Amino acid sequence: MADAATAVAATEMTVEMIKASQLGMKALGAGLAVGLTGIATGIAEMAIGSAAVGATAENKDVFGLVLLLTVIPETIVIFGLVVSLLLLF
């Protein structure tokens, strides 16, 4: 009897409840979009950054160029941010 009552309650979700659930899912998706792309950017920058430091240690003139190369993977997290903003607004 109790199980049947729970099932009936679940099917009787209000519009507000559904909207709140969707909003929660959107927020979760937005969080994942920024979080996962942030991790991916970190991994990509790890290799480029260490190579950049190595190159700069040998030749200081390349600092500007390698700084630019190091931040190129930032685009990944920016894409993630854009996706998350589209999801939220």
Next chain:
Amino acid sequence: MTEVKAGPVPYIYVCTRMRVRKSKLIPREEYLRMLNMGLSEITRFVEETQYKKEIDELATAFHGIDLIEIALSWNLAKEYQNIQKITPGTLKDLTRAYLRRWDIQNILTIIRGKLHGERPGKIKEVLVPAGELDKAFLDRMIEEPSPERIIESLKGKAEYPLLSRLFEGGVREELLPKAENELYKQFYADLIEMARSGIKGGRQFLDYLTLDIDITNIRNMFRFRADQSGDDIMNVAIPGGTISPQMMQRLLQIKDRNEFIDALVPLIKTRVLRELLETLREEKSIREIEIDLIKVQIAEMETMSKLHPFSIHPILAYLEMKKYEIFNLRALARGKESNLSPDRIRGYLVI
């Protein structure tokens, strides 16, 4: 400050540094320009490159050919010591092991110098303290009164057991070539054992060792063929390459050059080396063959360093290229000092 020891980061860092250093080596065009310069112009040119510090430091004590030679040796030793400092983890162990060949060279130079009664200062000038035995240790060795005491001073080092056994009845000049051969054989055997011990990056190191041993063995076979002195190749053959010492002995029994190359080529796995051997069918001097073999070795090391960009290969490729830069500059300086023609000097350059 926290030091990053794990992961690929230290490997990427040091391999990039090696690549940048490699790009700073003297290019081919500059060597061709230097061929038409005098000794003083070459000194000035060298001073404008990465050898400035050494030339400036030594300029008050030495001049001419001595200045260039000693500055180059100092620079090489300093560079190699510096690389040992910046390489991380197992790469450091592998680099150190590879640089032990300089210890062998230094030990033999000191013993030879002592046997010939050279003054300590003169012996010191030709040493390259790039290996495990540092400058202070080598200085102490030079100050030892006799060759026997020099060997005693090596107690605890990898070379000691073999040297003490070989020179049990005293150090004699005629035993030195045998000691040299045995030391290098032991050196390569130790390196192969290290590479096969399961050390990280050992596989790539073993690839390099096989190439190095093959090139050395092929060079020795051509030398033996040119020399015809009747010495046994087994004395100099290094085990561990693709050609076994027994096979080398059999190959050397083939008198005809074409037949010798026909028999040798199928044994070689490296494509560029096989191609080079095909070109050696026509008569070439032993010096030309040696230079060609060095060029092939460097080219193959470059390929290996591209295949494994974050391994021991970029480091070894740079170390070898740096060694040959010094070799070239020395050849240029000595050639100019002896008034050799530019064409003749060019034949000695690895460019």
